[in-house]
Amino acid sequence: MKILVCISSVPDTTTKINFTENDTQFKKEGVQFIINPYDEFGLTKALLLKESGGGSVTVINVGTTENDPIIRKALAIGADDAIRIDSTPIDGIHVANEIANYAKDKGYDLIIAGRESIDYNGGMVPHLLGELLSIPSISPCVGFTVNGVEAEMETLIDGGKESVKASLPMVIGSQKGLVQENELRIPNMRGIMMSRSKPLTVEASTTNDSGQKIVKHELPAAKAGCTMIDASDVDKLVDLLQNEAKVI
Amino acid sequence: MSVLVYIENTEGTLKKGTLEAVSYAVELAAANGSSLIGVSIGEISNDELNKVGNHGLSEVIKLAGDKVNHQSAASQLNEIAKSKGASTVVLTNSWQGKGIGPRLAIKMGAGLVTEAVELPQGKTIKKKAFSGKAFVNVEMTKEKNVIAVSANSFGLKENSSQVNISEDGTTSSDTSLQHVSYNRDTSKLSLTDAEIVVSAGRGLKGPENWGMVEELATVLGAATACSKPVSDADWRPHHEHVGQTGITISPNLYFAIGISGAIQHLAGVSASKKIVVINTDSEAPFFKAADYGIVGDAFEVVPKLVEAIKKVM
Numbered sequence: 001m002k003i004l005v006c007i008s009s010v011p012d013t014t015t016k017i018n019f020t021e022n023d024t025q026f027k028k029e030g031v032q033f034i035i036n037p038y039d040e041f042g043l044t045k046a047l048l049l050k051e052s053g054g055g056s057v058t059v060i061n062v063g064t065t066e067n068d069p070i071i072r073k074a075l076a077i078g079a080d081d082a083i084r085i086d087s088t089p090i091d092g093i094h095v096a097n098e099i100a101n102y103a104k105d106k107g108y109d110l111i112i113a114g115r116e117s118i119d120y121n122g123g124m125v126p127h128l129l130g131e132l133l134s135i136p137s138i139s140p141c142v143g144f145t146v147n148g149v150e151a152e153m154e155t156l157i158d159g160g161k162e163s164v165k166a167s168l169p170m171v172i173g174s175q176k177g178l179v180q181e182n183e184l185r186i187p188n189m190r191g192i193m194m195s196r197s198k199p200l201t202v203e204a205s206t207t208n209d210s211g212q213k214i215v216k217h218e219l220p221a222a223k224a225g226c227t228m229i230d231a232s233d234v235d236k237l238v239d240l241l242q243n244e245a246k247v248i
Numbered sequence: 249m250s251v252l253v254y255i256e257n258t259e260g261t262l263k264k265g266t267l268e269a270v271s272y273a274v275e276l277a278a279a280n281g282s283s284l285i286g287v288s289i290g291e292i293s294n295d296e297l298n299k300v301g302n303h304g305l306s307e308v309i310k311l312a313g314d315k316v317n318h319q320s321a322a323s324q325l326n327e328i329a330k331s332k333g334a335s336t337v338v339l340t341n342s343w344q345g346k347g348i349g350p351r352l353a354i355k356m357g358a359g360l361v362t363e364a365v366e367l368p369q370g371k372t373i374k375k376k377a378f379s380g381k382a383f384v385n386v387e388m389t390k391e392k393n394v395i396a397v398s399a400n401s402f403g404l405k406e407n408s409s410q411v412n413i414s415e416d417g418t419t420s421s422d423t424s425l426q427h428v429s430y431n432r433d434t435s436k437l438s439l440t441d442a443e444i445v446v447s448a449g450r451g452l453k454g455p456e457n458w459g460m461v462e463e464l465a466t467v468l469g470a471a472t473a474c475s476k477p478v479s480d481a482d483w484r485p486h487h488e489h490v491g492q493t494g495i496t497i498s499p500n501l502y503f504a505i506g507i508s509g510a511i512q513h514l515a516g517v518s519a520s521k522k523i524v525v526i527n528t529d530s531e532a533p534f535f536k537a538a539d540y541g542i543v544g545d546a547f548e549v550v551p552k553l554v555e556a557i558k559k560v561m
Binding site: 037121132176224 | 258263265278294317318319322342343344346348349350353354356357359360361362372375376377378379380381383384385386387388389390393424425426427428429430431432433434437438443444451467480486487492493496500501510511512515518519521523524525535536537538539540541542543544545548549552553554557559560561
């Protein structure tokens, strides 16, 4: 199977979020960037599919050269080659258009993208790709088995799961469940050495189509402080919840 | 120019998230002086649909649909948007809404804002970002827009109106996804809709100890949730995992029992209006994000709390 995995570069999950330039930009100083965790489940699934059924795994990223370290990491984990579309992402519609323009005539059987990125949480890229390429899309995808060109998938719906079928080519949005946490891979020395000679091709931007632009960021209002209640006095807590907070 | 709102149903019932989207669309249309039409797809009784009248929606188009999925729904909604000249479509930010939004936006040539928490001010709209750690105000740069409203953010607005339901024969031409089976339990309150959530972490020591958590949830009419280590260890199902890489929630009241409060967990729950933390460790970082705290052993505190709540409810 010929697989394309979309990866994005996001602040590490432990990052304290701060902004700069009058709150118009995310403050990158001192922040560790990682492969978006949802994308990492997708990359791992792609590698497992390749190992069991053959084919190739290409990773694609829309971004500037500052993303090269996370792209090299994906190559060190096991992707065969990488594409970086040299463009500063505007929103999900922009990113999906860049990827769809690149992918449309390349004959990928399966395109995988994280169900959302943990920075702007648009959660739209997998389905946008499906629509732009006129192929089915399932996101979040928490189970995927393929037999020839027939794929059976599990997705989340209100209150549980739904099983669906579709024919390749298609797009799936990855998260935990597609593979398990303990199946994620850490690059080893051999992988890191090999990644240096794997191709990372830089492609020019083809579009600036987008639907939104950032005006200003805000942090949630700080809590006023925590009222401590003695463990022996749970009635007091119930009273506060009922009469002060008025939430029960 | 008109506004459409998608009236999502779950096995024929309208969830709170749907009625919040209706409330949002009613105020949006009023602010813009636009007409507003609700669109329902699939099997649902007129009695149930009439509930949108409690929130100010009066025009409803009912479309048939079997095993509605995001692709078929997007295709039907686009047809209605076209025929009604709609410039804005409002959805819930549910799993189905998240699937419909992107497909519909491309079909309509519209922009897409998900996780919206407030009405737009002009073309600027506020949405959640960084998995609950922040918000971002974005300018919608296209003329047409699809807006998915985050659950428990806008709230329900009471606004009585008479509902006029008309049936319409618009069907979907998209059959590329085939339904196989459902595996769901709709008797359980959904986590994103719940006004109270009771959540527990590693402090509970093992899955066999969740009985008291479920009991507390039952007396409060709450949904249950858990931290990432708990779902990773398979003590609880993955769909209960709240946090940065799980579900982001914003209930009125969140109970964190035996959860230390790692930054990744706080990201998913910090939008809760009130937070109660119960932890043996007085230094647990969660107390800094809490409104009410008890330093104590969950195995003693929670059963007493259940009894105390039973007395008053």
